[in-house]
Amino acid sequence: MKELKASQIALETGGIFQDADDVIIDKVSKLEEGQIGSLGFFANAKYEKVLYSSQCSAVFVPADFTPSQPLTAKLIKHQNPYFAFCTILAKYFDPNEIKTGIESTAAIHHTAKIGDHTYIGHHVTIEANTVIGNNVKIEAGSYIGKGSNIGDNSKIYANVSIYSGTIVGKNCIFHSGTVIGSDGFGFAPIEGKYVKIPQVGIVTIEDDVEIGANCAIDRATMGSTLIKRGTKLDNLVQIAHNVELGSDIVIASQTGIAGSTKVGDNSIFGGQVGVVGHLVIAPNTSVGAQAGITQSVLSPGQKISGTPATDVNTYLRGVIGSRKVTDLIKDIQQLKKEIEILKSQ
Numbered sequence: 001m002k003e004l005k006a007s008q009i010a011l012e013t014g015g016i017f018q019d020a021d022d023v024i025i026d027k028v029s030k031l032e033e034g035q036i037g038s039l040g041f042f043a044n045a046k047y048e049k050v051l052y053s054s055q056c057s058a059v060f061v062p063a064d065f066t067p068s069q070p071l072t073a074k075l076i077k078h079q080n081p082y083f084a085f086c087t088i089l090a091k092y093f094d095p096n097e098i099k100t101g102i103e104s105t106a107a108i109h110h111t112a113k114i115g116d117h118t119y120i121g122h123h124v125t126i127e128a129n130t131v132i133g134n135n136v137k138i139e140a141g142s143y144i145g146k147g148s149n150i151g152d153n154s155k156i157y158a159n160v161s162i163y164s165g166t167i168v169g170k171n172c173i174f175h176s177g178t179v180i181g182s183d184g185f186g187f188a189p190i191e192g193k194y195v196k197i198p199q200v201g202i203v204t205i206e207d208d209v210e211i212g213a214n215c216a217i218d219r220a221t222m223g224s225t226l227i228k229r230g231t232k233l234d235n236l237v238q239i240a241h242n243v244e245l246g247s248d249i250v251i252a253s254q255t256g257i258a259g260s261t262k263v264g265d266n267s268i269f270g271g272q273v274g275v276v277g278h279l280v281i282a283p284n285t286s287v288g289a290q291a292g293i294t295q296s297v298l299s300p301g302q303k304i305s306g307t308p309a310t311d312v313n314t315y316l317r318g319v320i321g322s323r324k325v326t327d328l329i330k331d332i333q334q335l336k337k338e339i340e341i342l343k344s345q
Helices: 006-013 045-053 081-092 312-323 325-344
Strands: 038-041 058-062 074-078 179-182 187-190 193-196 202-205 216-218 224-227 303-305
């Protein structure tokens, strides 16, 4: 286990540690699960009570935080406690073993180019004319199709399938079960039958993209399906052919985006969102869970929800109104009875 001093952690992350008594850190934990030697973080005021009872040896806290009660933990003040905690977590406590070299069962075509300090796991297949960058990690059972290019420092977990011609940038992470470059869903109805349209495009993924487990990113019919820098996909996300996702987009699980839709930078999608094809979604759009987007969103910064998706305030008024429908029906029935009584008189 790695042992660090709290003062060293503060120095490495740009934090402030002013306690005269330093402490040794050899693990990370949540506040409520803290032990001697644990490093934790506190960034949300609703957990302040937990902070005071935590047994962590040191805790990242906001730079302006002043405790109102005695506590056991030593404090490391930081402008962004969660980011600082994640930095230490990734650098010193990542549970994934750091490996290099090529396992004996890997099948690598003689024309493939393999960079320095790479790891290629058991039963990995790398096809012809593929380029694998420096410090790339490809875990067991993954497949890299011919003519693909994997950028430096990327991590491909077990059983990922990357079809031919795929371009992957630097510092990308693809989790197990994901398929990149499978055929787009393209069929032409001819004389009562569906005839397959060849999907001859590729997938291009820029730097710093992370794709969760069991996602499907379809290759373009022609041209490229594109995921731009810094975008993050949760598990079980479907991106159809010729979709273009902008930079720093976040998409939660079970979302599906149909073909040729373009999504602007910094947009956020909740879980189970459905988007029809050939739309334009403006930058900084926030989409609520289970929304169904059926028309383009042209003004940046909108918050939308519901099916068909609309402005979130309009949607919420509709939800509130629908909950009153039963009472309205009862009132109408009562009014009808009273009218009938008046008529009879």
